[in-house]
Amino acid sequence: MNFRQRSPVWAALVLCALATPVLADDLTAEVMHPWTSGGESAAAKVFADKFTAAGGVWIDRAIAGNDALLAAAMNRIIGGDPPSASHFNTGKPFEELIEAGLLRDVDTVAKSEGWAAVIPKVFLDAVTRDDKIMAVPINLQTENWIWYSGEVFEKSGVGEPPQNWDDFFAAADKIKAAGYIPMALGGGSWAERFVFQKVLVSVAGPELYLRVLKDRDGEALKDAKVQEAFAVLGKLRQYADSGAASRKWNDATNLVITNKAGFQIMGDWAKGEFAAAGLTPGKEYGCTLFPGQEVSIMSGDVFVMPKLKDAQRTQAQDLLAHVLFAPETQIAFNIKKGSNPIRQDVDVSSMDVCARHAAEVLKDPARQVPNPQFLMTNDGLGAVRDVITTYWNTPAMTPGEFSDALGKVLASVD
Amino acid sequence: MQSKRISRHLPSFVAMLPTTLFVVIIYLGCMAWTVAISFTTSKVLPVARWAGATQYERLLATERWTVSVHNILIYGACYILGCLLLGFLTAVAIDQKVRFENTLRTIYLFPYALSFIVTGAVWQWIFDPQLGIEAALRGLGLESHIGILSSPGTAIAALVIAAVWQGAGLVMVMLLAGLRSVDGEILKAARVDGIPVWRTYLQIVLPELKPMIATSVVLLAIAVVKVYDLVVAMTMGGPGIATEMPAKFVMDHLFERGNIGLATAAATLMLLAVLAVLVPWLHLEYFRKAKGGAR
Numbered sequence A: 001m002n003f004r005q006r007s008p009v010w011a012a013l014v015l016c017a018l019a020t021p022v023l024a025d026d027l028t029a030e031v032m033h034p035w036t037s038g039g040e041s042a043a044a045k046v047f048a049d050k051f052t053a054a055g056g057v058w059i060d061r062a063i064a065g066n067d068a069l070l071a072a073a074m075n076r077i078i079g080g081d082p083p084s085a086s087h088f089n090t091g092k093p094f095e096e097l098i099e100a101g102l103l104r105d106v107d108t109v110a111k112s113e114g115w116a117a118v119i120p121k122v123f124l125d126a127v128t129r130d131d132k133i134m135a136v137p138i139n140l141q142t143e144n145w146i147w148y149s150g151e152v153f154e155k156s157g158v159g160e161p162p163q164n165w166d167d168f169f170a171a172a173d174k175i176k177a178a179g180y181i182p183m184a185l186g187g188g189s190w191a192e193r194f195v196f197q198k199v200l201v202s203v204a205g206p207e208l209y210l211r212v213l214k215d216r217d218g219e220a221l222k223d224a225k226v227q228e229a230f231a232v233l234g235k236l237r238q239y240a241d242s243g244a245a246s247r248k249w250n251d252a253t254n255l256v257i258t259n260k261a262g263f264q265i266m267g268d269w270a271k272g273e274f275a276a277a278g279l280t281p282g283k284e285y286g287c288t289l290f291p292g293q294e295v296s297i298m299s300g301d302v303f304v305m306p307k308l309k310d311a312q313r314t315q316a317q318d319l320l321a322h323v324l325f326a327p328e329t330q331i332a333f334n335i336k337k338g339s340n341p342i343r344q345d346v347d348v349s350s351m352d353v354c355a356r357h358a359a360e361v362l363k364d365p366a367r368q369v370p371n372p373q374f375l376m377t378n379d380g381l382g383a384v385r386d387v388i389t390t391y392w393n394t395p396a397m398t399p400g401e402f403s404d405a406l407g408k409v410l411a412s413v414d
Numbered sequence B: 001m002q003s004k005r006i007s008r009h010l011p012s013f014v015a016m017l018p019t020t021l022f023v024v025i026i027y028l029g030c031m032a033w034t035v036a037i038s039f040t041t042s043k044v045l046p047v048a049r050w051a052g053a054t055q056y057e058r059l060l061a062t063e064r065w066t067v068s069v070h071n072i073l074i075y076g077a078c079y080i081l082g083c084l085l086l087g088f089l090t091a092v093a094i095d096q097k098v099r100f101e102n103t104l105r106t107i108y109l110f111p112y113a114l115s116f117i118v119t120g121a122v123w124q125w126i127f128d129p130q131l132g133i134e135a136a137l138r139g140l141g142l143e144s145h146i147g148i149l150s151s152p153g154t155a156i157a158a159l160v161i162a163a164v165w166q167g168a169g170l171v172m173v174m175l176l177a178g179l180r181s182v183d184g185e186i187l188k189a190a191r192v193d194g195i196p197v198w199r200t201y202l203q204i205v206l207p208e209l210k211p212m213i214a215t216s217v218v219l220l221a222i223a224v225v226k227v228y229d230l231v232v233a234m235t236m237g238g239p240g241i242a243t244e245m246p247a248k249f250v251m252d253h254l255f256e257r258g259n260i261g262l263a264t265a266a267a268t269l270m271l272l273a274v275l276a277v278l279v280p281w282l283h284l285e286y287f288r289k290a291k292g293g294a295r
Helices: A003-026 A038-053 A066-078 A092-099 A107-113 A121-127 A150-155 A165-177 A188-213 A218-222 A224-239 A242-246 A249-257 A270-276 A311-325 A327-337 A353-361 A378-393 A399-412 B002-037 B054-061 B063-094 B101-113 B116-127 B133-139 B155-180 B184-192 B197-208 B210-225 B229-234 B246-254 B260-294
Strands: A028-033 A057-062 A085-089 A135-137 A139-142 A145-149 A181-183 A261-266 A285-288 A296-299 A301-304 A368-370
Touching (some): A028 A038, A028 A311, A038 A270, A038 A311, A085 A092, A092 A301, A107 A311, A121 A135, A145 A150, A145 A249, A145 A270, A150 A165, A150 A261, A165 A181, A165 A261, A181 A224, A188 A218, A188 A261, A188 A296, A188 A368, A218 A224, A224 A378, A249 A261, A249 A270, A270 A327, A285 A353, A301 A311, A311 A327, A378 A399, A378 B246, A399 B054, B054 B063, B054 B260, B063 B101, B063 B155, B063 B246, B116 B133, B116 B155, B116 B229, B155 B210, B155 B229, B197 B210, B210 B260
Parallel strands (some): A028 A057, A028 A085, A181 A261
Antiparallel strands (some): A085 A301, A139 A296, A145 A285
16 A cells, blocks of 8 residues: 555544544533532532533533522523523522523423433423423432431430430430530521421421412411421521531531531532542431421422524533433432432432432322422522521521511512 | 814813713613613513512512611721721821831731732631631630621621721821821921820821821722622621621622512612712812812
């Protein structure tokens, strides 16, 4: 073979070398997400790796903190400089973006892959508008776990986590007496909301929870059970330490990891922090949906895809939607993230004891409620959070005063 | 005559035109737009649906807003007075012909070169019960429960301390420049007459510094109205809503909470508050000047 004969081969090789990065560049997706803590960024990396393996180019736009990301994403999408995809919480947070016509649907991918058959109804309804799927749901979270340190519980003379609130407070007193911080808290009003909703559902039950937050029923607020829940919430205040005010949620989790605090009330993403520290649930630390009624408060994450002008980038969005929802991505991501797969057709037996327990509880429709983000807009929830954080941080405020303030806010927002 | 004057001023008119247009369209235009939006039902996106005063009604019934207004009054008064006092004292101290004056001046002015975010983060660490002063005291075996950032009553004091630390240097530099322009002969005469030093400063020097103090107050007041980053870096408005500020209320509702109508209503009230201070002051200033010119 002389050079003349070989030259087309060389030309092809050179072309290939030149063309590969160009082609890859075309399937670029700029993705905004809030996952910056140890466990979370490991989970985000799963998405990035799977997308890259599928031929895409992942441009990471991580912004620390849910609230900060929400502000930045809203700003960019409304301002006309949208990313390819952005994280949102499942529910109403992106509803107004859909109404404003700023988001595209992912219905073509969803129909061809049969998403509707494998997504739980509450979540399917939350992402469906006019029979079109408008966002890619990626996980199902349980928001009302108590994560506790086995060592702190043992050394304080508390055996298993108590199943009712009276025993729970007795246990918290023992933990305090043993010189530990009973309740690890951090993350400001964002985290205080989880404490509020957990106490509400566990003391008053799913029905009253929905009457208060969904129906905005003023009578429900006066119910003795709801008043009892607010009293329990008030009593819980004294078990957090003074450092809580300026602490981040994952630093609070770290207090439980390092056996400095007894427990933390937080969603299942906290498990990602324990995993990143090399801990196993059921061994060094435990999870429980008690005390009170064992109900799961469900929430989730989605990626919305803003409308883009560039056809190649739109194609990259389709690829991204396919990759995010693929069964193997779902398992790998959710193991790192600590949540459950949104697909109900994947096998969770490879997941940890907490995820399997959550899957068990979630089989019973009577033991699950959607989180407040399904029930009110960002504006409404923000106003509710303002009231919760005022109550939590004002020791002199009584349950009755809190109830009145909450009722006023619930009646005035949407 | 008339046409001659116009042709003489024409170049300066032309030169000023871009700036004038910029100010009118960007500043005044945006202000007008903001006020207009506050009377609509706009949520995530601006819409032209008339809402009357409902946004204002909700705003004034919102505890977080009333707390914010209350907070900025306390913060503003303490910050401006604190900066003036500390700035004046350091300026007087440096004016005593001390050695290393340049070095000291740089050190005192240095905090002003930092952004509020950096200032806030540093002071948050200093006040953090697990990291800062309190942890150090406990390390020495002392029992301490200051918790300045964790108690709703005192968190705003922490903000003031951090802000004064940052702003006092600017006041010092301006007052120092003023002190240098005070006639030395007057000071000498006062000393010869046996007037105590503190009275010399209070009754002779201070009145001379009036223009510098006025400028300082204006600069500090602007910093007060727009305080946002310091709060975000230090307390996030907490504990609870104890350190919320009007600008943060506007920013939170503008994006994160997606309620432009309520956010612009709050912004409009902030504008009115600034105007309420500014208009009488401008009027007084120009009125006095005009009178002075006639004399």
